[in-house]
Amino acid sequence: MRTALFRKLFAVAVMLAPVAPAWASDDTGISETGSSDSGRVSYEALFDRHLGTQARAPRDYNASYATPLERQIAMLAEGSQGRIGVAAIDLSTGQSISVLGNQAFPMASTSKIAIVATYLEMVDQGRLSLTSEFPLRAGHYLPASELIDLVITRSSNPATDALLAAVGGVQSVNGWARRSGIEEFNLTRDIATLVREDGAVDPALHIDLRDSSTPQAMVELLTGIYQGRWLSPASRNVIISAMERCATGTRRIPALMPENVTVAHKTGSLNNTSSDIGIITAPDGRAIVVAIYVTGQDNRANREARIAGIARAIYDGYVQPSQVDNGRVYASADYPVAGS
Secondary structure, eight states: OHHHHHHHHHHHHHHHGGGSOOOOOOTTSBOTTSBBTTSOBOHHHHHHHHHOOOOOOOOOOSOOOSSHHHHHHHHHTOOTTSOEEEEEEETTTOOEEEESTTSOEEOGGGGHHHHHHHHHHHHHTTSSOTTOEEEEETTEEEEHHHHHHHHHHSOOHHHHHHHHHHHTSHHHHHHHHHHTTOOSEEOOSOHHHHHHTTTSSOTTTOOOOTTEEOHHHHHHHHHHHHTTSSSOHHHHHHHHHHHHTOOSOTTSTTTTSOTTOEEEEEEEEETTEEEEEEEEEOTTSOEEEEEEEEEOSSSHHHHHHHHHHHHHHHHHHHHHHHHHHTOOOOTTOOOOOTTO
16 A cells, blocks of 8 residues: 555656756755756655655754753663663752653652642642641541641651542542642542552552652742742641651661752652652752652662762752852842742
8 A cells, every 4th residue: 555655646746846946056966946956867866845744854862961060960871781760950050950851660668749839829729737636547537737847857648538528539639739820730549558558569660650750840849838829838848847857768868968958858669760860959948840750779778878979969060169159148048938
């Protein structure tokens, strides 16, 4: 079928050749009529001319990077032993980095920030309160303020599912994300189900869109929370304060940071994947938002080492140039606050 169609189209091209105008030859030596400099007819050129196809230069499949820093991060995040996704932004300058930043990765427990944010939005709306109590387990109730603390500082799965049930389930959290303009965020299961079904898909080799997000989307999520776009100042501070006291993932983003740097972060771990998202505040007051998702690498220790090394390289790449070039101070940077 395809061969017959090609022959018919070719015949049309040949019939049209005599009436084609004689444009000047290009640097290929083939005129627009399909004749070469030697006078011979190029039927390939005739076909292209009359049926609309064009010769194109070979595509360049080499990786390209916006900045030397992004190139460096790409080298640290090379994926020969498993996919690694990185996104970051220096909020003082707007300079961003993305390495597989638009590819989906398992959120694992990094999704808990969105669950807490959804609850706090309802607090701001007067629909819930921080003193409302919910069951952590049978016969044991805790106020929402304590549940939130357990969710972020200890990554408690029962506390997370208690808040998730309180806000109305995964669709409510996805709704909050959409209202906040975050499209690449897909929560599909509660944490108990997620853990029970963990291991069915290897994230180093396959992309599972269930309970996934992209590094860029998670950077956008944290940026909006930090800048007070969606929550009241009090609710924003609840999240940021808890993230600064996070007790998990000490070998991840915080591991290689200078002592005078503040890290507010939330970790995630599932089968063959480790992640950390956070806000790094430098001594000069600038805030750097990062999201790092690592799969494979043979074991958890290697994944955590990758996260630590990439996070430190991002910090140095953003902060050191300012110290050398202009010495600007960003501690007084102000952001619009929701409800103000």
